[in-house]
Amino acid sequence: MSFLKISHLRKSYGALEILKDINIEIEQGGFLVLVGPSGCGKSTLLNTIAGLEPITSGEISINGRNVANLPPSQRDIAMVFQSYALYPNMTVAGNIAFGMEIRKVPKEIREKAIKDVSEILQIGHLLDRKPSQLSGGQRQRVAMGRALVRNPQVFLFDEPLSNLDAKLRVDMRTEIKRLHQRMKTTIVYVTHDQIEAMTLATKIAVLKDGVLQQFGSPAEIYNNPANMFVADFMGSPAMNLLNGTVRKNDNGGFSVALARASGEEILLPVAPGKEAVGQHLGKPVIFGIRPEALTDIEGADRNATTVAEGDCLIEVVEPAGSDTFAVTKLGGKEVVARLRADARIQSGQVARLAFNLDKAVFFDPQSQGRIA
CATH class of the missing domain: 3.40.50.300 (P-loop containing nucleotide triphosphate hydrolases)
Structure with missing residues (x-):
């Protein structure tokens, strides 16, 4: 009661x-x-x-x-x-x-x-x-x-x-x-x-x-x-909210395409349980991922069911004692990744990052409401 x-x-x-x-x-x-x-x-x-x-x-x-x-x-x-x-x-x-x-x-x-x-x-x-x-x-x-x-x-x-x-x-x-x-x-x-x-x-x-x-x-x-x-x-640093487009995979699943700073795209598979994103096939969506779900390969969550890797140009590195924050660009916006304190990463270099897509969320860019 x-x-x-x-x-x-x-x-x-x-x-x-x-x-x-x-x-x-x-x-x-x-x-x-x-x-x-x-x-x-x-x-x-x-x-x-x-x-x-x-x-x-x-x-x-x-x-x-x-x-x-x-x-x-x-x-x-x-x-x-x-x-x-x-x-x-x-x-x-x-x-x-x-x-x-x-x-x-x-x-x-x-x-x-x-x-x-x-x-x-x-x-x-x-x-x-x-x-x-x-x-x-x-x-x-x-x-x-x-x-x-x-x-x-x-x-x-x-x-x-x-x-x-x-x-x-x-x-x-x-x-x-x-x-x-x-x-x-x-x-x-x-x-x-x-x-x-x-x-x-x-x-x-x-x-x-x-x-x-x-x-x-x-x-x-x-x-x-x-x-x-x-x-x-809610969250510090805040969730990364990136512009993406929903694509269909050859296996019948879905991915979200994010633009890299180079002009190329990175395709990230949609994790199981988030298939509602498919209703926006070919349309823009907002892809949300917390900084701790975007990290160096060695720091990735071993219990995650859907992890993707991608090369990202690191623009800024911010050591913070217990963590290291790295800033890159995806989907036309700055993205903050939370790495291990001893992650070997430098600004100006391309680093391979792990995306824990179990933790990803999707929003409608018009209503700003949650899709999946």
Whole structure:
């Protein structure tokens, strides 16, 4: 049974529709990440769940109860804001306990809650400090502590790590995941960072212009993108999306032809299970392949059923420590290949690359929807 269910939700400001028929369900203890570019509506959607924004139509149910018309105080949620929203004149302990004081929770219960939460978040030594005496990561922990003592049914996080530097973001990401595994509370988390979305979520909702593009597990979103937007947005480096043409093989199967920089073509067989591409015989398609599915011969996946090889002129080589990225051109576009760190490859040379076609996907260039 769904614990948090959003049904046919719409949100408009006058004639401007911000959220367009959003449908999302997540189980109790799930970690839902709302991801998309700036202005896609993800923070507005979070605010409607919180009750900070009224909805135009639709339903929001938490644990079987429709909360769409209830004020925030009656929804049993707790929110962690991007700005932390700490009271500068209060100590850490005071900030954590403030909500409980307002609700007139007895002092001994407040003190126990502060102690328990400070142990979980490892901020016990900071309880007497003011926010101005804390680092960004410590302030974030305090903001999380203030939400945790509420013991709500749903936690809402609005881009909580965006104000932190790169290393601290990674550290805090790990802390949030560890916290979720320990507390097993339902979380809805907004970010524009697709790496954050992939590493934290049990389910991801990808939004663009107020429309839900795809909803599924991180693996589903990454390996089986519903359209070109999802394919391009999720993944770093992004999926290679190349112009190709569908051809028929002598054996009755199909291949996709990609133009090389030299003007010649490279023919790549279509893997079993993707025969729907044949409906576009002789027509242009968009061929999508992740950088890790295009690699040096020795680094190719030995378990793949359909692997093709092709010679490619390498234009740029980018060593990245654990990997080496190589840039070539196919289908009239730049293509990024992800190679082993010790791959012997140089710019300006022709290298033989392996295409794992089990991982290839195909899109209609007109609708930009998935073909196979």
